[in-house]
Structures are given as structure tokens and as C-alpha cells.
Amino acid sequence: MGVPELQEGAVAVREEALWRVRLRLAWRGLRKGWSSFAGNRIGLVGLSIIVLYGLMALAHPILMGTVWQPSVYDPVIGYDAPVVQKVVVPDNEVTDTATQIDLFSARLQNPLLKVGDTLDVSEQPAPPSRKHLLGTDPLGRDVLSQLMYSTRAAFLLGIVAAVVTVGIATTVGSVSAFFGGIVDTLFMRFADLIILVPLIPILIVLSALIHFELIHLAIVLGVLFGFGGTAIILKSQALSVSVKPFIDAARVAGGGRMHLILRHVVPNVLPLSFLYMMFSVTDAISIEATLSFLGLLNIPMSWGIMIYFANTQGYLLSSASYWWLLWPAGLSVTLLAGSFYLVGRAMDEIINPRLRRR
Amino acid sequence: MLKYIGKRTVQSIIVFFVFLTATFFLLQAQPGDISDQFLSNPKITPEVRAQFAERLGLNGSAWDQYVRYLENFVTGNLGVSFSEYPREVWSILKERVPRTVALFVFATLLAFLMGFKSGKVLAWRRGKRGENVITVVGVFFQTVFYPWFALIMIRTFSFNLKLFPGGKFLTVEKWLEKPDTFDANAVFGRMLLTVTLLGLALAIVEIWTRRMNNRVVGRRISWGGRILFTGIVVVWWMTAWSEMLPYALDIADHLILPTITLALVGFGGTMLLTRASMLETLREDYILTARAKGLSSKSIRDRHAARNALLPVTTSLVIALAFLIGGGVITETVFSWPGMGETLFKAALTEDIPLVIGSFTFIAVLALVAHMVVDILYMYLDPRIRVGD
Numbered sequence: 236m237g238v239p240e241l242q243e244g245a246v247a248v249r250e251e252a253l254w255r256v257r258l259r260l261a262w263r264g265l266r267k268g269w270s271s272f273a274g275n276r277i278g279l280v281g282l283s284i285i286v287l288y289g290l291m292a293l294a295h296p297i298l299m300g301t302v303w304q305p306s307v308y309d310p311v312i313g314y315d316a317p318v319v320q321k322v323v324v325p326d327n328e329v330t331d332t333a334t335q336i337d338l339f340s341a342r343l344q345n346p347l348l349k350v351g352d353t354l355d356v357s358e359q360p361a362p363p364s365r366k367h368l369l370g371t372d373p374l375g376r377d378v379l380s381q382l383m384y385s386t387r388a389a390f391l392l393g394i395v396a397a398v399v400t401v402g403i404a405t406t407v408g409s410v411s412a413f414f415g416g417i418v419d420t421l422f423m424r425f426a427d428l429i430i431l432v433p434l435i436p437i438l439i440v441l442s443a444l445i446h447f448e449l450i451h452l453a454i455v456l457g458v459l460f461g462f463g464g465t466a467i468i469l470k471s472q473a474l475s476v477s478v479k480p481f482i483d484a485a486r487v488a489g490g491g492r493m494h495l496i497l498r499h500v501v502p503n504v505l506p507l508s509f510l511y512m513m514f515s516v517t518d519a520i521s522i523e524a525t526l527s528f529l530g531l532l533n534i535p536m537s538w539g540i541m542i543y544f545a546n547t548q549g550y551l552l553s554s555a556s557y558w559w560l561l562w563p564a565g566l567s568v569t570l571l572a573g574s575f576y577l578v579g580r581a582m583d584e585i586i587n588p589r590l591r592r593r
Numbered sequence: 594m595l596k597y598i599g600k601r602t603v604q605s606i607i608v609f610f611v612f613l614t615a616t617f618f619l620l621q622a623q624p625g626d627i628s629d630q631f632l633s634n635p636k637i638t639p640e641v642r643a644q645f646a647e648r649l650g651l652n653g654s655a656w657d658q659y660v661r662y663l664e665n666f667v668t669g670n671l672g673v674s675f676s677e678y679p680r681e682v683w684s685i686l687k688e689r690v691p692r693t694v695a696l697f698v699f700a701t702l703l704a705f706l707m708g709f710k711s712g713k714v715l716a717w718r719r720g721k722r723g724e725n726v727i728t729v730v731g732v733f734f735q736t737v738f739y740p741w742f743a744l745i746m747i748r749t750f751s752f753n754l755k756l757f758p759g760g761k762f763l764t765v766e767k768w769l770e771k772p773d774t775f776d777a778n779a780v781f782g783r784m785l786l787t788v789t790l791l792g793l794a795l796a797i798v799e800i801w802t803r804r805m806n807n808r809v810v811g812r813r814i815s816w817g818g819r820i821l822f823t824g825i826v827v828v829w830w831m832t833a834w835s836e837m838l839p840y841a842l843d844i845a846d847h848l849i850l851p852t853i854t855l856a857l858v859g860f861g862g863t864m865l866l867t868r869a870s871m872l873e874t875l876r877e878d879y880i881l882t883a884r885a886k887g888l889s890s891k892s893i894r895d896r897h898a899a900r901n902a903l904l905p906v907t908t909s910l911v912i913a914l915a916f917l918i919g920g921g922v923i924t925e926t927v928f929s930w931p932g933m934g935e936t937l938f939k940a941a942l943t944e945d946i947p948l949v950i951g952s953f954t955f956i957a958v959l960a961l962v963a964h965m966v967v968d969i970l971y972m973y974l975d976p977r978i979r980v981g982d
Binding site: 276277427428430431432433434435436437439440441443444445517521524525528529538539542546551561564565568569572573576577580 | 608611612616619620623725728729732733735736737738739740741742744745747748865915918919920922923926934937938941942944949953956957960961964
């Protein structure tokens with residue numbers, strides 16, 4: 236049968252599988268989104284910091300399996316104290332703490348020592364060296380290894396908390412916007428209640444009395460964020476979607492409630508949900524660090540716990556020479572939380588039409 | 594407006610009781626009670642422990658205890674603290690609430706003022722050099738790991754520069770020769786009273802002179818008022834309360850660093866939000882009109898744009914409040930400032946349940962009152978609501 240060429244082409248287009256069309260559209264949207272995101276320098280900085288930390292988190296198990304001996308480099312139970320030879324000098328005449336030790340401190344270890352003798356001192360905390368790039372902590376554990384191990388925990392916590400938050404908030408927001416009435420009132424009053432409750436105090440009370448592990452904390456934070464402020468914001472977005480003509484069109488075409496919510500309301504709320512995911516990662520990371528800083532969480536190692544150790548072992552004010560105990564962990568929390576926030580802001584400028592520069 | 598305030602109060606009271614109930618049952622659900630701490634002591638028999646539990650009101654079902662607690666709560670009896678045993682919870686709270694409120698109010702005001710002023714300028718200079726830098730600085734303060742930041746502040750300002758004391762409420766050595774006629778709480782109470790009255794007086798002068806038609810005279814009167822009232826306060830403290838003055842200065846010295854630290858952390862969010870809100874306002878037609886009229890750019894910025902940009906910022910203050918209250922708790926623990934946050938933290942660690950509930954509910958009261966104040970402020974600022982009512 237002779238089929239005209241034009242028709243042939245049309246048939247070919249129609250036969251392209253639906254998922255491929257969708258994939259292509261998604262890809263195009265992604266590329267467009269990326270090109271406007273790439274125009275925002277601050278967002279790019281944030282993203283690169285996140286990628287850097289992500290690589291650190293991935294590298295830790297590999298390093299532990301290959302180069303790093305577990306007995307030395309394990310973030311929790313590893314131990315290593317580099318031995319340094321120091322010359323004993325008279326009291327108050329120490330000019331270089333790295334190579335000299337005063338007589339009084341030296342005699343605490345060996346009462347027979349005289350001025351001019353050498354003494355083997357095992358340093359703990361030890362300053363950065365080739366073996367321990369960021370030094371060791373007061374218990375002789377490698378700081379870089381702790382830092383990398385904690386990165387994984389921070390990502391895990393942040394992502395679980397964010398997914399729970401957004402899952403709950405999107406559902407609550409869409410449902411209460413779509414149904415209105417008593418459902419709406421209940422959820423919104425509940426959200427008000429959660430916003431009013433001071434978050435840190437309630438977590439202090441909870442974690443002092445219950446043994447919190449990382450995953451519990453992530454879920455509790457997700458639930459509190461999800462039913463709280465995020466739900467209100469997403470509900471207002473869902474409300475503005477659910478009065479659009481295409482919802483009516485879909486309803487007239489015979490769409491059920493579930494279909495309307497899942498296929499029409501939720502996809503239009505999702506960009507904003509994704510944005511709030513970023514912000515809840517920020518909050519989750521800093522709250523976890525705060526609670527571990529206070530010594531309330533039942534987790535082996537995290538950035539907050541590193542600072543908790545440095546603080547409780549008395550290295551806060553001792554001298555500036557112990558910078559590696561406080562700065563890497565504190566900066567990491569700040570940088571990672573901050574970069575998620577920056578990415579969120581950059582996305583906000585794309586998603587939120589009011590902030591667009593154009 | 595009054596009707597709204599009344600409605601809001603009733604709502605807050607209901608929320609408060611829901612909150613109290615939730616807290617109580619949450620803590621009830623914990624296994625064991627204070628009498629279990631003596632389980633391993635052979636000299637304390639089970640009978641003695643039962644007696645002990647009864648005396649502290651720990652017998653009976655959870656519901657019985659709840660009803661008893663609520664009865665006592667309404668009549669103003671918050672129970673007895675376990676960790677500071679014979680002392681009543683209420684007397685501990687009475688001593689510590691003002692300290693938290695002072696820290697919180699000063700820090701909030703400072704954060705809001707700084708954030709608003711800098712956000713205003715930031716929006717005005719959009720696209721200029723340094724904008725990215727300031728945004729990053731704002732985000733840094735917004736997301737900085739707060740305890741670490743506080744520790745660094747202590748290190749820098751109190752250890753290295755020796756400008757302020759590194760924590761605590763007062764320097765004990767200075768208080769040793771204090772006459773017995775007053776104590777620290779009395780001094781602090783008078784300080785708060787002074788600051789409140791001074792603030793009120795200055796606010797009234799400010800509002801009054803703003804409404805005057807003659808701007809030049811108004812400015813002179815407002816400056817005169819500021820100098821006059823500050824002078825009165827200084828003279829009053831120098832003469833009538835002169836023996837308390839050195840001690841008051843000591844407390845004030847301890848208050849400065851925590852306040853600044855808390856305000857620095859709170860100000861980033863307000864700054865970024867003011868910027869966003871200003872950018873939106875600057876695109877309105879009335880800004881164009883003001884420009885076309887030939888008004889100076891400072892006048893457009895401060896009187897036309899900033900006042901309208903203030904509204905969304907005030908709304909966001911609600912979220913900032915939660916942030917500041919949480920931050921206040923951490924500030925108190927890091928700076929050993931003996932307020933509600935520190936009390937709560939210590940009580941939670943020692944499982945001192947009455948004190949936990951007491952301090953926790955009072956932090957909630959602080960949050961509720963602050964929210965209400967912000968809401969009322971919002972209504973006052975928005976002429977559509979203020980005039981229409």
C-alpha cells in the first residue's frame with residue numbers, strides 16, 4: 236500500500252513511547268533549569284561545596300578499606316600518639332614547645348630527669364603531620380577521619396529529615412488545600428501549635444530522657460518540620476494551584492480526587508517542596524550538631540561531638556595552637572549547612588517569579 | 594483591635610494548656626521516677642521509697658498525677674525541684690525568668706534593627722560590587738554552627754581581647770564586699786525597670802515628634818528628649834541607687850557579649866528578608882512616582898520603600914522568634930547565663946521533672962507572648978487593618 240510520506244512521519248512520532256517523550260521533556264526542563272541555576276554564582280559555590288563534602292563522605296569507607304589501618308584511623312576507636320623527642324630545659328625557659336619541655340612537666344613523667352636530657356613524649360592531641368593531615372584529637376584519634384566519617388552522618392541525617400519533611404508537608408499541604416473545611420482547619424491549627432513550640436528546648440527535653448540515635452532524630456525533625464511551617468507554605472502554594480482552570484478541566488474530564496491531587500496538584504507543588512527540602516537539610520544539620528555539642532545524642536561521632544570533646548577536654552581556651560580541634564568541625568557544619576541554604580536560595584530565585592531578575 | 598487581642602489571648606491560653614498536657618504526658622511516659630535513684634541503696638527500703646514517692650506526689654496513675662498537677666498549677670504551685678531539693682520550682686523560675694527575658698528582648702531588638710537597616714541598604718545597592726559578599730556574610734550568620742560561633746566569640750572577645758567576661762551572671766569576687774541590704778536579683782530587677790521605663794519614654798518621644806509637621810523642630814525635640822531622659826536615668830543611678838551602681842555595671846558587663854552574639858546570629862535572616870522585600874517594593878509604581886517627583890533617593894528609600902517593606906519582615910519575625918528562643922537556650926548554656934534555658938538543660942539532664950515542666954512551660958509562655966506582640970505590632974503597622982477596624 237502506498238502511504239504518503241507525511242503520514243509515515245506522523246505515525247513514527249506517534250509511536251514513540253510515552254516514557255521517552257516524558258524523559259526528553261524532563262531532560263529539556265532540567266537543562267533549562269540548570270542553565271538559569273548556573274547563572275547564579277552563589278548557588279554554584281554552594282553546590283560545589285556540597286559535591287566536595289559528598290566526595291569526602293564517599294571516600295571515607297574506601298580509604299578505611301585500603302590505605303588507612305582501622306586500628307589507627309577508626310573515627311571512634313582508633314588510636315595513635317606520635318612520639319616526639321623533646322629536650323628538657325629549665326622552668327620558664329621554653330622557647331619552642333615543639334622541641335622543648337620544661338623541667339617540672341618532664342619530672343611528672345620521669346622524676347630522675349635533669350636539664351639537657353631528652354624525653355620521648357607521645358603527643359595527644361598531636362598537631363597536623365603527614366600521617367594525620369588534620370592532627371589527632373585529645374583521645375589520639377585522627378581528626379580527618381572523624382571529619383569524613385561525620386560527613387556521611389550529616390548527609391544521611393539531612394537527607395532523611397528533608398525527605399520526611401517534604402513527604403509530610405506536600406501531602407498535608409495538598410490535602411488540606413484541596414479538601415478545605417475541617418481537614419484544613421485541623422492541620423493548620425496543628426501547624427500553628429508546632430510553630431509556637433520552641434524547637435531546641437523540646438529536643439533537649441526529648442533527647443535528655445530518650446536515647447536518641449541519628450535516624451530517630453532525623454525522623455523526629457522531619458515530622459516536626461513537616462507538620463509545622465513547611466506545611467503552611469506548601470498549602471498556600473497548593474491552594475493557588477487548586478483554583479487554576481486546568482484543575483476544573485481535569486475534574487470535568489472525569490478525574491477522581493486522588494487523580495486530581497496526585498497528578499495535578501502535587502506536581503505543581505513539587506518545585507517549592509524541593510526548595511524547602513534544601514532549607515530543612517540546613518536546619519537538620521545545625522540542630523543535630525547543636526544537640527551533639529550539648530552531649531545529648533547517642534551517636535558515636537559527628538561534627539558536634541568533635542567540638543563537644545574539644546570543649547569538655549578543655550582545649551577551647553588553652554591556646555591558638557590547638558586550632559585543628561575546633562575549626563575543621565565547626566567550619567564543616569557551617570559550610571555544609573550554609574551551602575544547602577545557598578543552593579536553596581538560588582533555586583528560590585528560579586522558582587519564585589517575584590525574585591527573578593528578568 | 595481589642596477584640597482581636599482578646600481572641601488571640603484566649604487562643605494562646607488554649608494552646609498553652611494543650612502544650613502543658615502534651616509535655617506532662619511525654620515526661621510521664623518516661624520509665625521510672627526520682628525514687629528509683631535509691632534502688633541500689635540497701636539502707637532505703639521499698640517502704641521508704643514508696644513514702645518518698647508519695648511525698649513528692651509520684652503515686653497514683655498518670656491521669657491522677659496530671660489532675661493533681663493541673664490543680665496545683667492553676668493555684669500557682671509548681672511543685673518542688675528535685676535537684677535543688679527543698680526549693681520550690683516557682684522560686685527558681687521567679688529568679689531566672691527576668692534574666693532570659695532581658696537577654697531575649699535585647700538581642701531581638703538589636704538583631705531586628707541591624708538586619709532591617711543593613712537589608713535596606715543592601716537592596717538599594719543591588720547589582721553593585723560587594724553584594725555577593727554581603728549576602729554570603731548574611732547566610733554565614735544565618736547558618737553558622739551556633740555553639741561554635743559562641744565559643745569563638747568568647748575566645749576572641751573575652752580571652753584574647755579581654756573586653757568582656759567569658760560567661761556567668763556576675764563576677765563573684767566583686768560581690769564579696771556587697772552590703773547585705775540588697776541582692777543580685779534586686780539589682781537586676783531595678784536595671785530592667787530602668788531600661789523598660791527609658792525605652793517607653795524614648796518611644797513616646799519618638800512617636801510624638803514623628804507626627805509633628807515641622808521636621809526640624811521635631812528632630813530637635815526628639816534629641817532633647819533623648820538627652821533629657823538618659824540624663825535623668827544616669828543621675829538617678831548616681832544618687833538614689835549609687836551603692837548598687839558598681840554591681841549593676843558588673844551584671845551589664847556580663848550581659849553584653851551574649852546579647853551581641855545572639856543578635857549577630859539573628860540578624861542575618863532579617864537582613865536577607867528585608868532585602869527581598871525591599872526589592873519587591875522598589876518595583877511598585879509609587880516608587881517611580883516618588884522618583885518622578887524628584888525626591889531625594891534617601892527619602893525614597895527610607896520613607897517610601899522601607900516602610901512598606903517592613904510588613905513582610907514583621908511577619909517573618911515570628912519565625913525569627915523561634916530561632917532566637919532556641920538560640921537563647923544555647924547562648925545560656927554556652928555562656929553559663931543562669932536563665933530559663935540553662936535551667937531547662939540542667940533539669941533535663943538530672944531528670945528533675947517538675948523543674949523541666951516548669952521551665953519548659955515558661956519558655957513556651959515567652960514564645961507565646963512574643964508571637965502575640967509581633968501579631969499586634971503587625972496590625973499596628975498595617976494601616977489597612979489599623980484604620981479599617
